[in-house]
Amino acid sequence: MTGHSTYVPKSALARWFESRLPIMGLVHSSFIAYPTPKNLNYWWTFGGIASFMLAAQIVTGVVLAMHYTPEVTMAFDSVEKIMRDVNFGWLMRYAHANGASMFFVAVYIHIFRSLYYGSYKAPREVLWILGVIIFLLMMATAFMGYVLPWGQMSFWGAKVITSLFSAIPFVGDAITIWLWGGYSVDNPTLNRFYSLHYLLPFMIAGVVVLHVWALHVSGQNNPTGVEVKSVPKDTVPFTPYATVKDAFGMVCFFILFAWFVFYVPGILGDADNYIRANPLVTPAHIVPEWYFLPFYAILRAIPSKLGGVIAMFSSIAIFLFLPWLDTSRVRSARYRPVFKIFFWVFVATGIGLGYLGSQPPEGGFVIAARILTAYYFLHLLVIIPLLGLFERPRPLPASIADSVLASRASVGARVAAE
Ligand code: HEM
Incomplete structure (x- = not known):
């Protein structure tokens, strides 16, 4: 389904490079010439938006890591130092904490879009399963990231969730002790969570590459759920059509993200996490x-x-x-x-x-x-x-082009009637 590459290197150097590593041809066939169904709506911009959020989390996270200390007596204070003393540290932290939420918003919409339009069905099963794996990795990353500021909710959230493993018969307690690296949630736990929290986003990025690769093999689904039958009639080139639409979606989403960061940066968080972790005081309600x-x-x-x-x-x-x-x-639910x-x-x-x-x-x-x-x-x-x-089900259109023309005709008829 990847578009035939019509990429021609312009300079002698580009020709030399391309014959050794045809990366520009790959980018061209995947993101420029790639035939995109012509009827995609804005729900299809959320994969791109999720990619943007992943990048934003990695960039802000790497900067935070330069100032954070993964040690139980210093973690909480190092986060306060980021908020007060580090130049734009408050921005990095609020962007990262709210960015995690916005990443989940984008991915939940992306998942429900797939459910509504049946994007998980053959031939996109592997693409879908890779998505479920990404979701699991995201949950693990977010859970471990929340432990790092070492506030009350960090500590008790970690305690409740890791203790769940002790429910496994016979080996449960041994697994929990192994996860903790000791006999309770403590410094070794914080250290390994930090290490994994830094590692997992890059693993997510790797699985996203496979996810998009699988997408380019099966081709995109679309609101009719009818496969592309004729490339010239049913599709448009990815650039400029999908690129511009994705960019517009990203800008709108970014405005919402910025609103959270600049106007209500604490609204999604828990006040208890501004209290240093105390293993002797359990909060009244432990809420993730x-x-x-x-x-x-x-x-x-x-x-x-x-x-x-x-x-x-x-x-x-x-x-x-x-x-x-x-x-x-x-x-597609449109016909169900x-x-x-x-x-x-x-x-x-x-x-x-x-x-x-x-x-x-x-x-x-x-x-x-x-x-x-x-x-x-x-x-x-x-x-x-x-x-x-x-x-x-209701009758399906013969092709994507037919459905687009039929909806245009019905709009035309409505306008004529008015
Ligand atoms: C880091 C998180 C993710 C990123 C960056 C990502 C990226 C993308 C991109 C760029 C697309 C193509 C554009 C679009 O259809 O929106 C796509 C399609 C798709 N994704 Fe994801 N995805 C992520 C997570 C997930 C998850 C968690 C699932 C499901 C559990 C999923 C399932 C799908 C499916 C089924 C498609 C094909 C949609 C279609 O062609 O109709 N993705 N993804």
């Missing part, structure tokens, strides 16, 4: 960052600790099997009237679980979390497979 809340609600919904851990990990691992759980031959309703119910379930994850695990909250957790699995394991068998 917002992007973990739905999974935290699933963890706490199950009465047994081991059951909760299994449910939480399964709630993500299940997505690895989604391409095979979904039995429908039609990809019943699936479309269930899709929005699933979105509401995720938001509901997120809310419940932020509440104390008692009374009605626990009952509601149990109902929504059951529905979450019901949706993926029962409703999605059955819908493919029983739903009657």
